[in-house]
Amino acid sequence: MLVTLREVLADAEKGGYAVGAFNVNSMEIIQSIITAAKEERSPVILQASQGALAYAGLENIVALVNVAVKRTDLPIVLHLDHGTDFDQVMRCIREGFSSVMFDGSKLSLEKNISETQRVMAVARAVGVTVEAELGKIAGVEDDISVDERDAFFTNPAEAERFVRETGIDALAVAIGTAHGPYKGEPKLDFPRLEEIREVIGGVPLVMHGASGIGDEAIREGVRLGIRKINIDTDIRQAFIKAALDYQNKNPDNIDTRKMMGPAREAMTEIVRTKMRLFGSAGKA
DSSP: OBOOHHHHHHHHHHHTOOEEEEEOOSHHHHHHHHHHHHHHTOOEEEEEEHHHHHHHOHHHHHHHHHHHHHTOOSOEEEEEEEEOOHHHHHHHHHHTOSEEEEOOTTSOHHHHHHHHHHHHHHHHHTTOEEEEEESBOEEEETTEEEOTTTOBOOOHHHHHHHHHHHOOSEEEEOSSOEESOOSSOOOOOHHHHHHHHHHHTTOOEEEOOOTTOOHHHHHHHHHTTEEEEEEOHHHHHHHHHHHHHHHHHOTTOOOHHHHHHHHHHHHHHHHHHHHHHHTOTTOO
16 A cells, blocks of 8 residues: 555654665666665665666556555555656645655755745645655765765754654665665764654654665664664665576577566565565564
8 A cells, every 4th residue: 555654754753663765777686676665575665766767767657556555465655766857846745745855955945945845835735745854965876966075964854854844754874874885884973863862753764875884873763763774775786686697697698588687586585585684674
């Protein structure tokens, strides 16, 4: 069943766990995530970035997710990831997304607040929930690129004001994670996370760029209030490795289904592992 981000994160807050948000851009990726969710009896967030929507088509993503929703009783969120354009966010809401992220992190604090309020006014009226971002997370995700020199951590005092004035349902924070593969061992600012949690009350926190973060760091983040964890790179890498392994072993193969099968299975295993780590397994 299609539900809002607020619904699954409210349960996560009560249960002290996080829900995985997995990026999708094809049928095989959606199938692998839903298979894992069924096996683990986990709520799940299927999210599409602006790049994914440009690649697969907005209507196609919605149709594929709707098929998945009809075939399971699991709580599923259809979420826009890193929406930077107001019109794009509105299109997703009109097409049936149950949740959207407005990413105004490149704007000034004042402008980020006002634009987020603008999105909230529409989303609230139609029952759609909103995630927003404060601080800049380094790395590259589709057409969003933030150089390490331009990244900055979320300021707790600004987070308190931002949440209070916007009324958002979830806040993505910058505490040292990054989009894409890590060059070294990431060092997360947990004292900052704890302070943010204290000043914003019970608003769920979101960790972006969680692929490549160690298990203990993930568990500590969840303990300190992270309730939504974004995973993309780990899935991509599993897909590519399995597909290439198959093709290298079968160089004469011309049937894409035979290559996609192992890739789909590899992605399913990654998602299952993440659901167990986040604590959402068995919660649906």
